[in-house]
Amino acid sequence: xxxxxxxxxxxxxxxxxxxxxxxxxxxxxxxxxxxxxxxxxxxxxxxxxxxxxxxxxxxxxxxxxxxxxxxxxxxxxxxxxxxxxxxxxxxxxxxxxxxxxxxxxxxxxxxxxxxxxxxxxxxxxxxxxxxxxxxxxxxxxxxxxxxxxxxxxxxxxxxxxxxxxxxxxxxxxxxxxxxxxxxxxxxxxxxxxxxxxxxxxxxxxxxxxxxxxxxxxxxxxxxxxxxxxxxxxxxxxxxxxxxxxxxxxxxxxxxxxxxxxxxxxxxxxxxxxxxxxxxxxxxxxxxxxxxxxxxx
Amino acid sequence: xxxxxxxxxxxxxxxxxxxxxxxxxxxxxxxxxxxxxxxxxxxxxxxxxxxxxxxxxxxxxxxxxxxxxxxxxxxxxxxxxxxxxxxxxxxxxxxxxxxxxxxxxxxxxxxxxxxxxxxxxxxxxxxxxxxxxxxxxxxxxxxxxxxxxxxxxxxxxxxxxxxxxxxxxxxxxxxxxxxxxxxxxxxxxxxxxxxxxxxxxxxxxxxxxxxxxxxxxxxxxxxxxxxxxxxxxxxxxxxxxxxxxxxxxxxxxxxxxxxxxxxxxxxxxxxxxxxxxxxxxxxxxxxxxxxxxxxx
Numbered sequence: 001x002x003x004x005x006x007x008x009x010x011x012x013x014x015x016x017x018x019x020x021x022x023x024x025x026x027x028x029x030x031x032x033x034x035x036x037x038x039x040x041x042x043x044x045x046x047x048x049x050x051x052x053x054x055x056x057x058x059x060x061x062x063x064x065x066x067x068x069x070x071x072x073x074x075x076x077x078x079x080x081x082x083x084x085x086x087x088x089x090x091x092x093x094x095x096x097x098x099x100x101x102x103x104x105x106x107x108x109x110x111x112x113x114x115x116x117x118x119x120x121x122x123x124x125x126x127x128x129x130x131x132x133x134x135x136x137x138x139x140x141x142x143x144x145x146x147x148x149x150x151x152x153x154x155x156x157x158x159x160x161x162x163x164x165x166x167x168x169x170x171x172x173x174x175x176x177x178x179x180x181x182x183x184x185x186x187x188x189x190x191x192x193x194x195x196x197x198x199x200x201x202x203x204x205x206x207x208x209x210x211x212x213x214x215x216x217x218x219x220x221x222x223x224x225x226x227x228x229x230x231x232x233x234x235x236x237x238x239x240x241x242x243x244x245x246x247x248x249x250x251x252x253x254x255x256x257x258x259x260x261x262x263x264x265x266x267x268x269x270x271x272x273x274x275x276x277x278x279x280x281x282x283x284x285x286x287x288x289x290x291x292x293x294x295x296x
Numbered sequence: 297x298x299x300x301x302x303x304x305x306x307x308x309x310x311x312x313x314x315x316x317x318x319x320x321x322x323x324x325x326x327x328x329x330x331x332x333x334x335x336x337x338x339x340x341x342x343x344x345x346x347x348x349x350x351x352x353x354x355x356x357x358x359x360x361x362x363x364x365x366x367x368x369x370x371x372x373x374x375x376x377x378x379x380x381x382x383x384x385x386x387x388x389x390x391x392x393x394x395x396x397x398x399x400x401x402x403x404x405x406x407x408x409x410x411x412x413x414x415x416x417x418x419x420x421x422x423x424x425x426x427x428x429x430x431x432x433x434x435x436x437x438x439x440x441x442x443x444x445x446x447x448x449x450x451x452x453x454x455x456x457x458x459x460x461x462x463x464x465x466x467x468x469x470x471x472x473x474x475x476x477x478x479x480x481x482x483x484x485x486x487x488x489x490x491x492x493x494x495x496x497x498x499x500x501x502x503x504x505x506x507x508x509x510x511x512x513x514x515x516x517x518x519x520x521x522x523x524x525x526x527x528x529x530x531x532x533x534x535x536x537x538x539x540x541x542x543x544x545x546x547x548x549x550x551x552x553x554x555x556x557x558x559x560x561x562x563x564x565x566x567x568x569x570x571x572x573x574x575x576x577x578x579x580x581x582x583x584x585x586x587x588x589x590x591x592x
Binding site for chain 1: 440474478480484487488489491492493494501503505506507512515516517518519525531540543545547548552563567569574580
């Protein structure tokens with residue numbers, strides 16, 4: 001499909017794109033830019049034909065498709081190199097988790113001759129690094145692709161994600177950031193704060209309470225173990241998160257009032273209503289109905 | 297071990313106690329009190345020797361060990377029957393999730409001749425009813441047993457839980473309610489509120505955003521699908537929950553401030569700190585290190 005692909009940044013997501021591209025034979029040659037020594041050693045083991053580079057220079061001018069999978073805070077350093085070395089017909093995408101900020105950055109900093117069409121594959125895990133990458137990471141998962149006037153290039157990006165298994169949907173940056181502030185960013189932020197609350201309590205009480213973690217705390221701890229650089233970049237770059245926190249706080253306060261007043265009817269109606277989302281998620285096959293008694 | 301066991305209330309937990317007791321041959325005869333017709337039919341299928349009763353009357357005076365596994369709000373109706381019909385040497389326990397309220401109820405309402413030693417097995421699932429019960433539900437899970445002056449009876453309760461696989465630890469009611477307000481009750485309460493926030497957003501935005509749920513929302517939806525009667529009883533009966541909510545809200549507000557001020561150092565330190573709890577939980581074998589890319 002592409003003669004030469006370059007993956008910039010090869011952690012969990014980058015190496016999964018790498019593995020999936022090799023698996024689906026989407027390129028004759030795959031170049032990987034990664035500076036982390038430990039990561040480089042892990043990448044070498046994936047496939048002996050991978051061309052590892054540690055400089056973004058003349059070599060990248062031959063590329064047909066560039067996928068940026070670094071933390072978003074690295075983009076500022078990468079864009080000047082792309083401006084200097086890429087040919088005008090190179091197609092660029094990235095996999096960042098917030099889109100309005102990157103749309104702005106592209107508009108301000110990327111050379112007008114270049115085409116960057118943003119993607120956001122909705123997949124990941126609590127672990128980081130290329131050794132955890134997985135060629136099936138994107139299989140049957142959504143990949144949000146940001147609308148673009150260049151229909152020809154847009155189609156190429158869509159086809160790429162479809163070929164590695166994604167279900168594709170188009171959004172504009174604003175829409176994307178609103179939706180994911182609620183379905184992904186807020187849950188992570190809440191998980192981090194819940195874990196901190198348990199830690200604070202433990203410190204105050206001088207008791208090892210974490211050992212009594214039931215299913216609830218266990219799952220939150222998994223979510224709160226996600227990569228901190230990636231999540232810093234998300235929390236700093238999605239303005240909708242503040243709105244989401246405020247909406248959540250409003251609900252939490254009214255819940256607290258319901259408990260304090262022992263308002264039976266209101267509490268039962270709230271608790272029952274939540275089950276509807278579970279039903280939806282099972283229908284969407286985002287989880288299995290089989291009860292979870294703890295992972296073994 | 298016991299000649300006759302009676303299980304009062306036979307949902308997920310009661311039927312798991314039932315299955316485990318049959319499996320470990322802990323009683324010659326097991327009686328089950330359950331009024332729900334659907335549940336009764338499911339219980340009959342577990343084992344043909346189970347004696348199903350639908351009235352707490354003279355028949356229960358022969359019991360040696362009574363395990364109450366109804367929602368805690370039922371206890372007020374059950375205690376008068378125990379007072380009338382049980383012999384003074386019958387041992388009573390229950391599996392409720394808050395303990396100070398039940399300690400108070402026992403003190404006020406239970407006949408002084410009877411012995412009720414409280415238990416709380418830390419196990420459960422998002423599903424309810426006897427068909428989901430599991431003889432291994434308690435295996436290697438904590439069971440908190442509330443301290444009691446009657447060491448002889450206490451030993452019997454401890455042995456019972458150990459025989460069906462639990463790890464046992466003694467606490468007093470206050471200690472128990474403090475610990476579980478943070479490790480179990482707060483996470484559930486937060487999950488319910490997060491799901492409600494997603495529902496509110498969906499309603500407001502008239503968009504089906506739930507379909508884009510990533511791992512975070514998925515796991516929260518599981519927790520928020522737990523039995524509403526059980527959780528109403530917990531939320532209404534653990535005073536420490538309000539304290540836990542306040543501690544959480546304080547953390548959430550300072551997190552919001554960190555984001556607003558783009559305080560890089562503070563945010564990274566918070567996010568990295570959370571990983572320590574994950575490490576603890578993995579060391580405790582409450583979860584597996586294998587990355588979670590979604591349940592299949």
